[in-house]
Amino acid sequence: MVLTIIVLALMLIAALWTVMTRGLVRAALGLAVTSIILTVLMFMLGAGLAAVFELSVCAGLITVVFVSTIAMTQPSSKSELLEKTRNRMRRYWFLPVIIVVVGAVLAWLSIGTTVSLPTPVAADATSGLDVKQVLWGLRQTDLVGQVIVILAGVFGVIVLFKERKT
């Protein structure tokens, strides 16, 4: 239990750092760290396959996309950047206060609640099945949807970067 609480706290700290940090590259790296901690949590919960996807795709591929985008967009001049940073901190100092207050309220509310966990349904069609059986057997239409979404993304990027005739 202590380990879970520590990992959850680390994930929250990583998310806060991602939002509040100054540089865009640091924010992208913070997001990658959040993804890695989420992967650890997913492993701890027994979702190994989804954790591997999260680690390779979200922590890896998406970070590469973010860093490439940041590299391709030129930074402002130093004085402009400094002014922006000052303004940013003015807008973002409120976030830790909100997180602490909302966290305390939610913790206080959860102490009083007597909600029990849902009873596992042994005879349910999806309980006790392997991920492969669910993904390739029960949720085949999801896979078709995923292929369509990937094709939509590919065509979207092609259209965005198409050379325009002058």
Place this chain on the structure above:
Amino acid sequence: MEALAIFKAYWIVIALVAIAGVYCLVMTRNFIRVLIGLELMTKAATLLIIVAGLAANRMALAQSLAITLIVVEVVVVSVAAGIVLSVFRLDESLDIRKSRNLKG
């Protein structure tokens, strides 16, 4: 009893990470930070799906949903990054307030 306490801790952290993402979306003036806020909210949603799957003893279904969500997330970020680059080429700025030229 201990399992219930851990689940409550999960719910609270999921809510707080989602709040951090929403705050980033609302307060930022940078296109890339908008995407980062969106990503943080997606992380919270992914963890919520897995925790809900564990609570209901339907982990296989939860994992397949999480994988679908990850695929959608990647495509959304890729296309959005392309749009950000196109906007930067037009306006030479990532400031949302300066971006007024989105006509095709």
